[in-house]
Amino acid sequence: MSAFKLNRIALSTGVELDVATAGDPAAPAIVLLHGFPESHRTWRHQIPELAKTHFVIAPDQRGFARSSKPEGVENYTPDKPVADLLALASHFGKERFVLVGHDWGGAIAWMAALQHPDRIEKLIIVNAPHPFVFQKSLFDDMEQRAASQYIRAFRNPALDAQIAAMGVDRFFDTTFAKHTDPELVAPERAAYIDEWSQPGAMTAMLNWYRASAITVPAMDETPERPAFLDAPFPPLQMPVLVIWGMRDTALLPVQLDGLDALIPDLSIVRIDAGHFVPWEKPAPVTEAMRSWLAA
Template sequence: MTESPLARIALSTGISLDVCLAGPRDGEPILFLHGFPESHRTWRNQIEDLSRDHFVIAPDQRGYARSDKPEGVEQYKTNIIVADALALMDALEIKHFTLVGHDWGGAAAWAAALLHPFRVKRLVILNAPHPLIFQRSLIEDRAQREASQYVRFFRSPEAEAGILAMGLEAFLEKVLLGNADPAMLPVEERRAYLDEWKEPGALTAMLNWYRATSLEVPETDEEARLPVWTHAPFPKLRMPTLVIWGLKDVALLPIQLERLTDVVADLRIVTSPTAGHFIPWEEPGTVTAAIRNFLADSGG
């Protein structure tokens, strides 16, 4: 990836983010939101390709890398993360845009599309479950509940100490390389992530994304009922939506693709039987081609 200098952009939400800006300013805008425990770098291959003819915006989200890290779990609630994304586009004077999200960035993207459907022109989701389908599966599907027990650890007060005792290099091996093809994460990218995680307050800030969510993750054998909100009518997304999924994801199982047509009116799904959770860089060609095809089909 050809490194683009990061712009420091102050937001109306009271924080500043480092943001990768690439491509022609008059090009069709695409906002990329990364997940845990990464940064804008997860999109390095897509940025390089799509910035040839699109205006690409890829922030290091709050709590990550060298972007601001406000203290307190409440600072990482989903509505605040969504507000950052909209404030960033406001700062760039962009009204409508294609929104792409992976992992926690995908969770924020789902929420942004639900809360601001007239600003999100198109939605692209990579290995990030729809909130209603995910919550239902955590209660009703034993395999998904078992696969999500790591969330309980990341939420715990002992998580930072446990990760530091393990060592950041071992954490990288377990979380990134253990869930993807290690050959697809070059040494320089590994070093970059380790450097970002060593930023003061970064580890706690990243974990606070897990602690701030209202998602209920019961213990494997715990008796649990669906939260009340899952029984209420849920809005159906109307903008063109593409879901890209690595089927070897051991944390987010293929059940997350079931019943998506109940919550998305205009849906396309692209799956890879050989990619895992970190599909943006594990199979960059698959992802970039899928996004390009989707943009072409939907007028972008």
């Protein structure tokens, strides 16, 4: 159901990913990482435009759509998709590349940029919180803590059976669809349900939350504060563009606070949109990317 031709690529990390590509393979590479609960289709509006200047690589990450879904939460710790990313770029002979990430794809992009700055030429983040800022906000900002309680629900293993009992159609209509623009998401309903209905897909997607080391305290809880929040955090070395849909109800604008202290070469573009800004407001997102890359 993709508008793009998908290539099945076996990686050295032991998984096979469906990957959309576009543009001249000899051009500079740009890798687009989607988040929950999506696929490469997150970037359906940006891929054709970015392909005018770059070789675009947009995978369905492990656990999503028809890509491999290894069993076990341990196979979804962030280091695993980071390794997938680097192996995928190497598969195409791209040792350095521009990296773009939204939601969970952004979390992987932040980690890859922090741990492998030699591979990431430039970084574009779309509504995905910096790990330091996010963890700090979950302790110090009660509005963000309240907005993130869904993560605790997603980590509950009983949720898988509940979704199976109601069916992915009803799960789409009663949960996901209510947090997006109905007019924009309705035409995509069949594509989402097709991807979510793949064997093991819902559990695999939720395992990304279960494998994360981020602490999400309950509203009435005061757990021990992670030590790294009160220690210096390494700054990013490459230029970074952050694009933020300011009406995101899950990741609040507080996620932009303090970024300038962590990113010496930072640009921020604020857009009047919700969390799924790449397809809610595709034109300003694409323009922000292309202008920044050209500059």
